[in-house]
Amino acid sequence: MDLSEHLLRDGAGSVHREVQHALEGLSRAGAEERGAVFTKPAVVRQMLDWLGYTPERELSRFRLLEPCFGGGDFLLEALERLLASYFTYGGSPRNADGLESCLCGVELHRESYEKVIHRVINRLVELGITRRLAAHLAHTWLIQGDFLLTELDAGFTHVVGNPPYLRPERIPAALLAEYRRRYPTFSHRADLYVPFFERGLRLLEPQGRLAYLCSDRWMKNRYGQALRRFVAEGYRLERYADLKGHQPFQDAVIAYPAITLIARTEQEGGSTEVIGREGRRVRVGAGATPPDGPWLLELGEEFERLREWERRFPPLEQVGCRVGIGVASGADEVFVQPADLGIEEERKLPLLLSSDVRSGKLEWSGRVLVNPWDEEGHLVALERYPRLKAYLEAHRTTLARRYVARQHPEQWFRTIDRVDLALRHTPKLLIPDLAGHPIVVLDEGQYYPHHNLYWVTSTQWPLTALQAVLRSSVASLFVRAYSVEMRGGYHRYQAQTLRRIRLPRWGDLPQGLKRALTNGTEQVRQRAINELYGS
Structure with missing residues (x-):
């Protein structure tokens, strides 16, 4: 499908020509230019397991979104799980059109999109689905476009992926302005992954869950304040896995990575499971993820000690310093x-x-x-x-x-x-x-x-x-x-x-x-x- 077919229209019903031009350029750019980083298969499997997207469940009841599928790391693994579940629960190749709403993947890079769509079609044909139906499913599931500007229906049960790493100065000016106009969390010197969080979370249905492999800088830095506040207003951080010191990507990348799992829920409170880089697991209360301050996840059991000192003693500059x-x-x-x-x-x-x-x-x-x-x-x-x-x-x-x-x-x-x-x-x-x-x-x-x-x-x-x-x-x-x-x-x-x-x-x-x-x-x-x- 052509890039412009799925662009999310603004109030005037059009997308600026400069934005379209920038998107066309990025759709042909190399991985570094567009901030693409690819995930190791073991990490992909772990994240889908944590989301509960496993073939033992009846996955045809769910809708999964991958916002920038790149080489298909998450999308193809999710497809394998969906098909295994479908056949386990009595599905047949001739009725596979019932899976139309189960997957959605978006990818801006044209070459990556074309390669993955061929892989999807060939895999479906291998399982006995006619090539015509396989092509229909693949073109229904996969969209070539910009996730942040692509028109999508909300109501996904699962959102999973590895958003692009792109500093604002590397984004074409017209496109940057358009992103910032649409996404309130994309402010200051925020990386492009910040609006990917915002849009992915907005597209979840109630009780839906999002898992991203991404830098955790937004949890403390000033540029993440708007996103932290957004998460506090209807979502809950369920799990945080610190991967610094590990290499979850296929190529060596300095990205301070973490796996972040967030659920859409109106329920206040609740705890977060924190998995340290040595694999140790602890739970921290809602006080570790305040809406108006840095998140204190890596402290684990030391969190309560810090809060006790903050209750007992004044800040340094209030005692003559x-x-x-x-x-x-x-x-x-x-x-x-x-x-x-x-x-x-x-x-x-x-x-x-x-x-x-x-x-x-x-x-x-x-x-x-x-x-x-x-x-x-x-x-x-x-x-x-x-x-x-x-x-x-x-x-x-x-x-x-x-x-x-x-x-x-x-x-x-x-x-x-x-x-x-x-x-x-x-x-x-x-x-x-x-x-x-x-x-x-x-x-x-x-x-x-x-x-x-x-x-x-x-x-x-x-x-x-x-x-x-x-x-x-x-x-x-x-x-x-x-x-x-x-x-x-x-x-x-x-x-x-x-x-x-x-x-x-x-x-x-x-x-x-x-x-x-x-x-x-x-x-x-x-x-x-x-x-x-x-x-």
Whole structure:
């Protein structure tokens, strides 16, 4: 069938020509261009089993949808199960037209569509179905088109598949605008799989179930907030299987994969089965999937401990602490230089990089920030600093190309962030933004942090005591809960994550705990933290 035959019409009854042109291009594009990733057969079988789509059941009573069938990984396995069930329950080849409504598969890529439709027809013929009926069934089941724009009747009992992985900047502009107009969950920097979730869920009948093999980034990131809220309004996450560290795809892909099984139900509450990457299974309550916050699925049994700390203690910034990030320049090759750079000493600001604290100790590399800001936060007059002016003028072309300079041409030599000189002289804790374990280093007030370092100051907690808590398993649990895991098991120690860490008020602690946290050995401090948090 032609691509345009099944396009979902908008209110004006037409699809923009630019959208049609983009779809035609993608229908002939390679796998990487269209975000196609193919699933291993064992994973396909597992997902269909979890959905309950097994040949022991009378599958002719169900309707299964595969939204982008690609090479047929899910669709062909589902077809085998449907046919086995059909014949088990007394079906005959001559009456196979009764299966017309049982399957639906959509695929944009023309070549993949044609290959799979031939495989379906040949398989049906092998089982004794006439070629004419086989062709009729195949063309009824399979649609060549864009799942997000294809007209489909709702009421599917099962939706299963592996949605495409495509960042918004790789989607043609007209098509991206059309997707965003139709799908409220497709916002910010969401990947294309997000509207695939929304549409797949909308097409389910009551009590229907969807299973996707997909990145789990939407469960924590800002761009997934609208989808998390959507799921909370009439659906329930039944099962989450963390596959990070495994390779469920036919080719090696860095995708942070998980299997997500969601049911359409008006019933509130209920628990979710969480399968960890080692295969361990636990159940978590509805509180682990809040509509207005990150989902905390990977914590398992630690979830209740985290919630207890959140009930008992206030957030870190409510007990006299502040969290921020170091300076971003937009041109480190110009602004970050050795300390012997030939400009005025007053314009050199000792700068700490993440590599200077990576060992867990402060080891300054001798780098400085070429600082164009005065103590009041205003750009300096370059005429007062002739060597600074000569240096910056020599790099003017590079600096003027930056977005911040194009927005403010008269400030072409500024860094992206203003420099707060008072921060340099403030004692603070410094934390790299990406680490496999907590790295928290104390700066007594000698350096300014670079933008890949977060800083924490405190007017109540002594920094040595605060450092002990931020290095502990308590802080690590908060970071694991509220940040996404990166390749290699690393986590992002971002400001919004650090602000979620809970601390008691320093003034409320017994004197013995204060002494242990401030002056004790590492073991003494750890015992004090365990006593404080009950961990």
